[in-house]
């Protein structure tokens with residue numbers, strides 16, 4: 001039996017998540033890197049793998065010429081910029097390239113008015129599919145949906161992400177949370193809601209996967225203050241200011257908050273009020289029976305060798321790999337915006353890593 005030809009992919013931007021997706025693309029026999037887009041002008045012309053801080057060059061140089069990349073007719077673009085650009089995404093989709101993304105997109109409900117429709121139209125015009133995931137929002141909601149599969153009755157699903165995020169303190173996507181703002185700062189909760197609005201997509205995606213209609217999606221925000229000064233790289237936080245966040249995005253059906261995406265992110269354990277974290281993901285289904293699903297992650301290296309960068313890397317792996325592992329299903333999917341409701345469950349590359357290959 002011969003293996004199908006590798007799918008030809010373009011890596012779009014070269015940041016934290018790209019480091020993990022590109023590493024896998026280069027290792028996997030079913031994917032071939034044909035191009036790389038760099039957003040930063042000073043990265044243009046440099047080797048894509050070196051930009052992603054991998055050890056060996058890959059021979060593909062980054063460009064900012066989007067048209068030239070699309071002229072390569074890639075099967076799929078792995079789109080991982082800091083923020084999605086609807087115009088840019090539409091152009092990619094209209095060219096016929098499928099897109100998988102970690103960049104603040106799952107269903108498009110949280111984008112500005114008209115954007116979701118524009119992306120759907122562009123995808124249909126190009127005969128291409130657009131899929132977004134990540135760990136949370138993203139894969140965590142798939143876990144939530146799967147956990148209901150043993151139930152006779154489902155009354156409520158709560159998904160907890162409970163993490164000390166100090167290893168990610170300097171990441172740009174942390175800016176909008178307002179770490180270090182005074183407690184009771186007017187407008188802080190509204191700013192957090194705006195910066196985390198992609199979690200509304202997570203609620204919509206879970207609803208679509210379960211086949212339910214939502215009346216409303218709401219957000220609840222709670223804060224805790226650090227009792228000590230925190231000297232975090234790139235983000236010092238003064239004692240008495242915000243360093244703990246409880247963020248809930250909930251889906252409402254018949255007046256009840258039945259889908260609950262609960263994120264607890266802390267920069268320290270010295271918080272007032274206390275916000276204990278459990279370092280992982282937990283799904284709780286209230287139903288018949290009640291179901292608890294604990295999803296724990298451990299590094300595959302001795303713990304005494306673990307650096308902050310290694311810890312950060314695990315977060316980026318579990319963000320990028322749900323996106324990358326979906327590529328072949330998204331290429332095969334119907335045109336338009338697709339979610340976990342529309343594709344087979346993406347699995348990891350066991351087929352060749354069990355046989356001794358690296359990924």
Ligand SMILES: NC(=O)c1ccc[n+]([C@@H]2O[C@H](COP(=O)([O-])OP(=O)(O)OC[C@H]3O[C@@H](n4cnc5c(N)ncnc54)[C@H](OP(=O)(O)O)[C@@H]3O)[C@@H](O)[C@H]2O)c1
Nearest residue numbers: 013014015016017038039040081082103134135136137173
């Ligand atoms: N759902 C999840 O579980 C999850 C978790 C973590 C992150 N994410 C999301 O994944 C995406 C990538 O995260 P990341 O940590 O990899 O981001 P990042 O490293 O901070 O930025 C990614 C790349 O975006 C480009 N970029 C920088 N500023 C930009 C701007 N203002 N507008 C557009 N592009 C810009 C740069 O590309 P070049 O390097 O090419 O110059 C940068 O390297 C973000 O949208 C983030 O929110 C999702």
